[in-house]
Amino acid sequence: MRAVIVSKAGAGSRLVLAERPAPEADANEALVRVRAISLNNGEVRGALNGAADGDRPGWDLAGVIEAAPEDSVFRAGDRVVGLVWSGAWAERVAVPLDRLAKIPDEVSFAAAATLPVAGLTAAIALRKKPIGPGSRVLVTAATGGVGVYAIQLAAATGAHVTAFTRDVSQTDFLRGLGASAVAVGVEAAQAAEPFDLILEGVAGALLGEALMWLAPRGVCVLFGDASEDKLTTFDASRFRLGSGGAFGGTVLYGFFLIEELTRSDRLASASDLLADLAGRLASGSLRPVIGWTGPWHDVDTTAKALLRREFVGKAVLLLDDQS
Template identity: 40%
Template sequence: MRALLVDHTAPGGLRIGAAPDPVAGPHQALVEVKATSFNFGDLSHVRDLPDGTVSGWDAAGVVRTAAADGSGPPAGTRVATFGGEPAWAALRAVDTAELAPLPDEVDFGQAAALPVAGLAALNALRRLGPLLDRRVVVTGAAGGVGRYAVQLGALAGAHVIAVAGRPERAKGLRELGAAEVVASLGEITSPVHGALDNVGGPGLAALWELLAADGAVISIGAASGEPTVFPPYSTIGRRRRLEAYVTDVAAGSGPDLAYLVGLVASGRLDPQIGWRGSWEQAAEAAEAFFARQVNGKAVLDVS
């Protein structure tokens, strides 16, 4: 099959080449991939992988062969997929517990933009508890996870404060449901109930100081690449909570993925695709992604 292979001599560290077809286990469907997407995590991980590796986390396509154990949808079903098997390829073997059927209203590109970023935002917000009329901060709000978090938080009734460092990155955040859009945490002067942090570094420590009693900050990513240092005793004796979000691909995320798909189909969730093109343009997409020129998700159509 054709696939995006790690190649450290190629632009963006990726090139299209030949890879062995995946062999589906009894509880896996074999999916013909129609679209895939980039995340900060999987793109960053490329530099640590040996040449010839196929990676990627998100994909959408059509079931070519149904799971042998009878679970999951039949052949010919359009699906969004998540899981541990490589997604940047023409074929993907997927545990049936990690896929969701697609209605006609959702195209493959929209579906491919959902899994990692959408599930991360959804599950992190759930960890904050009830959100109705609660002040919630989202850092890195211009990225894929951030734009989902803004929308899902607003749908849950939260007063969402979106943090985006540059005006061009902040475009559209109010339309997605942000009650406030700020360029830095220093502009937030009142305590918040919770925060979703995609940036890490000094900002994570600053978010900790902004939390009200019984508030929580969920650390999703560390796009800043900087360490977080908490002042002495700042974490002692306070009724606050700091959690690290960990994606568990063995947990059976299919129902949650189906929920997100349903929101897209009904027009209540916008996948926010900031770049879309052929996977032949993977290097261009990766370059734009790392240059922070993509507001939302970068989607690649597979051919």
């Protein structure tokens, strides 16, 4: 079968298609013929900036079951979405049953492929602080895969959602996702504080600012570091006490999806969350934002465009001209 691998032939790293042995599914896995994949910033950065020659990247996939354990809920021919920690960008993938969910016929493979990392991250991160009508939520990295879903899911709870951007041209787009307000730049976000929950995907200097915008007992969930800025400084007194004094209870939570899905205290399995997200896509209460679509043999070009932030939302690549 064909799979995407890291190639270090020549200058730098590239992503190319190569022949690899087809996988064999274990007792707790199903074999999926892949129809669509999506790319995430973290896996692309890792693949192009440090992975070994021959490594097989890829987390998100959607496709059709070819074989599954008889005692599972899956059968050959089922349309599914799944998550693996490496090797999703291939014609066939063995996917753990607890990270696999059926998708309704109304949901395209391309749309479903956007769900695993971005959708699960948004859904789980939003549970780190109970929110609902009256809650104030801030989402940074708002035009990225996680941000797009986080805005919609937070808005669905009735919370007041502020989307952070540095690009004023994205204002209408972000409001269209359900953002109650759009903060263009740090000063605008500061003027809108305090926030009960912040989903922060930029890190660096912005994280330092965001920590000082929390309401009493507010939680800042750091789910990414898109800025690649390694240094964060903040006013410890304002984080602990708030600008109005005597706040306290504020939390910075480091979010890593792999760790989250191994937690014994998780409220729902990855399969259940994926099924819920797919159902929302089918009902129209959640919509994917796909900024780049193409054939999977263009994976290297697409990955580099993603790192250059040439588009909004997710990049999806199709296998065998499926959609």
